[in-house]
Amino acid sequence: MSKQAAPRRVTADLAAVDDSSCMVLHVDMDAFFAAVELRRRPELAGRPMMVAGVGGRGVVLSATYEARAFGVRSAMPTHQAVARCPGITVIPPDHHAYRDASRRLMSLLGEVTPVLEAVSVDEAFLDVSGSVRDRLGLSATVGVASTKFVAKLASSLAKPDGLLVVPPGEVPGLLRPLPTGALWGVGPRTAEKLRSCGFATVADVADAPFARLASIIGQASARSLQALAHGHDDRPVTPETADVTIGTERTFDRDVADEAVIRRTLLDLSATAARRLRRAGHVGRTVVLKVRFDDFTTITRSESVEAPFDDDRDVYAAAVRNWQRVGRGHRSVRLLGVRIDNLRAAGTVEEQMSLDTGPPRAGWRAAQRAVDALADRFGPAAPRPAALVDRPAPPARHAPSDGGEDAARPSA
Numbered sequence: 001m002s003k004q005a006a007p008r009r010v011t012a013d014l015a016a017v018d019d020s021s022c023m024v025l026h027v028d029m030d031a032f033f034a035a036v037e038l039r040r041r042p043e044l045a046g047r048p049m050m051v052a053g054v055g056g057r058g059v060v061l062s063a064t065y066e067a068r069a070f071g072v073r074s075a076m077p078t079h080q081a082v083a084r085c086p087g088i089t090v091i092p093p094d095h096h097a098y099r100d101a102s103r104r105l106m107s108l109l110g111e112v113t114p115v116l117e118a119v120s121v122d123e124a125f126l127d128v129s130g131s132v133r134d135r136l137g138l139s140a141t142v143g144v145a146s147t148k149f150v151a152k153l154a155s156s157l158a159k160p161d162g163l164l165v166v167p168p169g170e171v172p173g174l175l176r177p178l179p180t181g182a183l184w185g186v187g188p189r190t191a192e193k194l195r196s197c198g199f200a201t202v203a204d205v206a207d208a209p210f211a212r213l214a215s216i217i218g219q220a221s222a223r224s225l226q227a228l229a230h231g232h233d234d235r236p237v238t239p240e241t242a243d244v245t246i247g248t249e250r251t252f253d254r255d256v257a258d259e260a261v262i263r264r265t266l267l268d269l270s271a272t273a274a275r276r277l278r279r280a281g282h283v284g285r286t287v288v289l290k291v292r293f294d295d296f297t298t299i300t301r302s303e304s305v306e307a308p309f310d311d312d313r314d315v316y317a318a319a320v321r322n323w324q325r326v327g328r329g330h331r332s333v334r335l336l337g338v339r340i341d342n343l344r345a346a347g348t349v350e351e352q353m354s355l356d357t358g359p360p361r362a363g364w365r366a367a368q369r370a371v372d373a374l375a376d377r378f379g380p381a382a383p384r385p386a387a388l389v390d391r392p393a394p395p396a397r398h399a400p401s402d403g404g405e406d407a408a409r410p411s412a
Contacts, residue, residue, distance in 0.1 A: 009154075010162040011144075017165045024237060025126050026143040026151035027109065030160040032122035033062030035138045036101045037091050049089040052078040057251050057334070061093055065160055101138070108135055117237045120245075125151065125237045145171070147233035149184050171231035176203035183228045190217065205229040246280060247273045247288070247339025255294040255332035262333060266323060269338040270316035277315075282343040283308035287318035290337035291326055298335075301325050308344060315340065 011017055029035065033051040038044055048067035052060045058078035070085035082088060102121035109124055110116050117125040125148055139161040143154025146168050153174075158164035166174055175182070180199055181191040197216050199205055205213065206229035213222040227233070248269050256262060266289075277284060286304040301322035309315070319338050 008159065008162060009157045009164050011158075011165040014163075014165065018167050018169075021146050021168055022144045022165055024145055024148055024151045026145075026148070026155045027124050027126065028141050028143070028152075028155040028159070029105065029122040030139045030141055031062050031064055032101075032138075033093065033098055034064045034067075035062075036097055037094075038064070039137045040097075041091075044089055047089060048072070048085050048087070049091065050078075050081060051091050051093050052081065053251070054078065054090065054092055055253070057253055059251065101136070104136060105138075115237050123155075147231065148235050148237065149228055149233035150174070150231055152184070153178075153182060168231070175229065175231055176201065176206065178202045180205055180225075183225055184233075185221075185224065185228075190221075193217070202229045245288075245339050245341050246276045246282065246284070246343065247337060248276070249290065249335060249337035251292075251335045252333065255334050257332040262323070262336070263320065265336050266319045266338065267316050269336060270319050271312045273338045273340055274310060274312045274315045277340050277343070278310050278346075280343075281346050283310045283346045284340035284344075285309070285342035286340065287315055287322065288337075288339045288341055289319050289322035289326070290335070290339070291323075291328070291333060292335035293328065293331040294334050295331065296334070297331075299326065302341070304342065310346060 034049060037049070037051055046066060048064060048070060050060050050063040050067050050072055052058050056079075060072060060074050060076045060078060060081050062074060063072045063081070067081070067085055067088055070088075072081045072085050072088065078090065082090070098121060105122070106116070106118055106124065109126055113126050115126060119125065141155045141159045141161060142163045143151040143156070143158060144163070144165040145151040145154055150166050150171055154164040154166050155162075157174075179191065179201060180186050180194045181188070182202060183205065186194070193216065194200075194205070199208060199213070199216075205225050208226070210222060210226065213226065216222075217225070250265060250269060256265075270287075285306070285308050286302055288300055288302040290298065290300050292298040303318045303322055305318075315338065
């Protein structure tokens with residue numbers, strides 16, 4: 001559900017609410033990247049401002065609420081945002097600053113409770129509240145409920161800088177009038193499919209005969225959506241890792257149709273994502289490929305494996321297999337992204353048993369770590385695969401995909 005689709009709701013009188021069973025909090029930072037920039041540029045407070053790529057193919061990463069009033073949204077082309085809001089201040093992204101702010105945020109939330117599940121760089125689930133503005137100088141919105149789904153929904157309805165507590169008895173009244181897009185996992189296409197079949201609201205999904213709903217979206221999806229429509233969500237807060245996803249994206253300066261260029265770009269993105277994975281001390285089990293075509297259609301393909309990995313070659317091989325499943329036809333590519341999901345700490349017994357530790361593999365892993373050290377020290381001057389040195393990809397912009405900022409995240 002888009003944030004402008006529902007009025008802002010907050011809990012003003014906490015004493016009037018029985019929150020004894022509301023153990024799950026969803027903390028979501030407000031316009032995170034833009035807020036970090038405002039913290040060091042206070043003179044821009046109250047003015048339309050956005051963090052965005054510059055140049056012909058730049059896109060908006062984050063915008064203040066003053067800019068959003070003009071229709072500026074994340075993922076919008078920068079030139080379109082400028083046209084909608086003439087005079088808007090444009091600040092190039094500083095991902096190092098955002099990652100640093102994210103680490104401080106998660107550290108602060110971790111002081112409140114060890115039961116912390118980071119969802120992205122700017123949002124997390126936890127079970128009790130703490131002060132963010134006083135310590136970090138950044139505003140946050142908090143949703144409080146008995147389940148993760150309702151807590152996250154509550155935070156979206158209370159933005160910006162709000163607190164919404166939803167006791168179990170108030171869940172049906174909150175959910176039923178909302179559009180189906182409010183349900184976790186319902187994107188625009190699914191919402192339109194449901195709407196065309198007469199299911200416009202959460203109440204419609206909750207009250208639908210299961211067989212009818214299953215015939216439209218399948219049994220598994222129907223079962224999941226009906227449970228959410230009734231406010232049921234038994235997923236616990238799982239503090240497995242502070243990094244839920246690690247990756248990188250590239251937007252080309254010109255649309256690309258050359259298969260060789262696409263493969264080299266996938267190689268570069270895979271190596272970057274794998275290096276960030278190793279630097280974070282994690283291994284992963286899923287590689288996700290993101291493709292945006294010249295008509296702005298965006299799709300993802302993923303592949304999961306049993307054995308956790310942190311090897312450039314494993315990531316690249318999975319990325320290529322995902323690419324082969326895309327079926328782009330005659331379309332050119334505007335953006336490619338590679339990310340790694342299903343992370344866990346490296347060095348666990350499970351990881352050690354699953355990785356091939358024979359001499360060839362062990363030697364390769366040692367070599368990769370040596371190259372990682374050189375990359376940390378020398379940056380672009382560090383050794384790279386010969387395919388990238390001999391034939392560099394067209395100029396493009398990298399953006400980390402360590403979760404994303406509020407309006408830039410996919411809804412699923």
